[in-house]
């Protein structure tokens with residue numbers, strides 16, 4: 001579990017106008033929005049290559065009232081999206097946040113498409129449960145990153161799995177087959193199933209699908225204290241912030257994760273940038 005260290009006399013080696021923690025959808029949308037508002041942001045990321053939930057996801061974002069829907073004659077509106085979110089969350093989602101993400105969803109998709117060259121398209125051949133209109137938007141590669149290679153080591157390299165560990169795992173599976181034993185996870189491998197090239201490999205890992213709790217924020221992404229007052233310069237979005245799915249997993253409407261990460265990330269970036277600009281105007285007396 002993480003702990004928060006308090007140090008009122010800390011001396012910082014460097015100061016930046018805006019610090020964004022985490023290069024996921026939320027952090028990067030915030031950075032884009034801040035940059036557009038003329039504020040330089042520094043994004044810090046824990047992993048060498050960002051590989052949080054966004055990288056693992058199918059990248060499908062619900063948006064209501066987009067031009068992509070209009071072209072296909074799909075009637076939809078932010079109110080309808082908000083109603084779907086609340087129906088799934090049994091009315092437990094914070095109404096103000098639901099409204100802001102529903103209203104921000106179409107502008108968000110069009111912003112990413114037009115300003116940042118992410119070629120979103122409307123998915124109109126299947127509907128996610130709970131959505132009353134075709135409104136999922138995805139990128140052409142939404143089928144995920146399949147890693148296919150005929151050679152084990154090449155597959156291992158592509159998966160960024162250390163080749164020697166991959167080869168060792170392979171050998172141990174062959175051994176388990178010979179002795180008809182189960183591995184440490186209780187898996188039994190059939191000797192009848194011969195592994196023949198071409199080989200297909202996937203890296204299996206644990207993932208936190210989405211979060212529902214988190215820091216309580218207002219409709220500008222500002223973090224609230226327990227007593228409801230606002231921190232002067234702390235913003236949150238995405239997995240770090242409170243969700244719109246209510247108190248149980250059953251309240252998660254497909255797309256709530258990236259919807260809040262992107263829309264509220266953008267909003268938090270805009271709000272933080274406005275604060276930075278206001279502070280510098282105050283300091284220069286203009």
Ligand SMILES: Cc1cc2nc3c(=O)[nH]c(=O)nc-3n(C[C@H](O)[C@H](O)[C@H](O)COP(=O)(O)OP(=O)(O)OC[C@H]3O[C@@H](n4cnc5c(N)ncnc54)[C@H](O)[C@@H]3O)c2cc1C
Pocket residue numbers: 021022023024025026027044045046047050051052053054055056057058059060061062207208209210211237238239240254255256257258259261
């Ligand atoms: C397999 C899968 C499929 C999904 N499919 C969808 C989908 O199709 N549609 C949808 O809406 N949602 C989907 N979700 C949920 C969605 O991906 C998440 O809700 C969303 O990506 C959260 O975005 P984020 O930016 O808050 O978090 P992340 O993308 O996880 O970004 C957080 C970043 O912060 C970094 N970080 C963490 N701690 C620190 C630290 N101390 N210092 C610096 N950096 C740090 C992490 O490394 C990470 O890169 C899916 C999730 C999974 C796992």
